[in-house]
Amino acid sequence: MSKRILAYRRLDEQQLEQLRSRYHVDYFGKLSSADDPAFREALAEAHGLIGAGVNITPVLLDAAPKLEAIASISVGVDNYPVDELTRRGILLCNTPDVLTETTADTGFSLIMASARRVVELADFVKRGDWKASIGPEQFGSDVHGKTLGMVGFGRIGQAIARRGALGFGMQVLYSNASPKPEIERELGARRCEFDELLRESDFVCAIVPLTDETRRLIGAREFERMKESAIFINLSRGQVVDEPAMIDALKRGQIRAAGLDVFEKEPLPADSPLPQMANVVALPHIGSATHETRTAMAQRAVDNILLALDGKAPISPVNPEVRNETAT
Ligand code: 8YV
Helix, strand or coil, X not given: CCCEEEECCCCCHHHHHHHHCCCEEEECCCCCCCCCHHHHHHHHHCCEEEXXXXXXXXXXXXXXXXXXXXXXXXXXXXXXXXXXXXXXXCEEECCCCCCHHHHHHHHHHHHHHHHCCHHHHHHHHHCCCCXXXXXXXXXXXXXXXXXXXXXXXXXXXXXXXXXXXXXXXXXXXXXXXXXXXXXXXXXXXXXXXXXXXXXXXXXXXXXXXXXXXXXCCECHHHHHHCCCCCEEEECCCHHHECHHHHHHHHHCCCCCEEEECCCCCCCCCCCCCHHHCCCEEECCCCCCCCHHHHHHHHHHHHHHXXXXXXXXCCCCECCHHHCCCCCC
């Protein structure tokens, strides 16, 4: 019982028990702030961290001198200074694969809800405004048969494209650092230049990891290149988009609508105009948020941290070079 794990995201009883049977666990199921003195105290003694939603800065790492490994309950690792962790010999693990299909479901529900104005018109019924047959001012746009442009074509991007191509007969364009010949064959997808994708797509769907290269990848210039009828979907990170430029494009009718799961600041600040805009469907970052998937992600993180603290190869390391292991 010499090592200690600091858990700062909700885990279920059975998962906590799994950790407690091996190590001492400091548990903050609902951490409000990384400045919480009790959290800082636990951090000073922690060999392992398991959690999500806290920006792990070099300053926090300085306060965690015993730290050997971190298991993030997320696939995105933009909350971690990966190079700095590697320099310090701290292993970082994430949760790929287990959230792919659920997050793609969220992406597709944003496509459908934005195109068919589902939220806006459901509210219209709820308000009691449905007094006569609806007219063209409330019509939406088709999804089937349209062109889906994927900005980023990793696991989740491919899963969204599969839904579009096989379920809705959509043409798939994608821009991605590397070509993906297998899925091109499976879906008839085509890799193209970013500007061509912006120009040709009816739905432009951003699903890239947040890095220095992708920060504000989509701004005024990109919205200008999209069709007036385009619908923009963001399922990656809010910082991938220049949010004021997007709001401007939506207000001016430069694009038709947006379906957003992520924002520059989360939760959305009270003065954000986005929730009030009729052509915006805004969700509270629910990409992977189903009972089944969040449980599977937490379980993957539990497995990762136990393996890592045992000196074994975790299932999904982000910086395996810390241990000279091979990524799986
Ligand atoms: C959640 C995600 O934000 O896994 C990710 O990278 O974006 C989402 O699943 C994450 O689990 C933190 O709550």
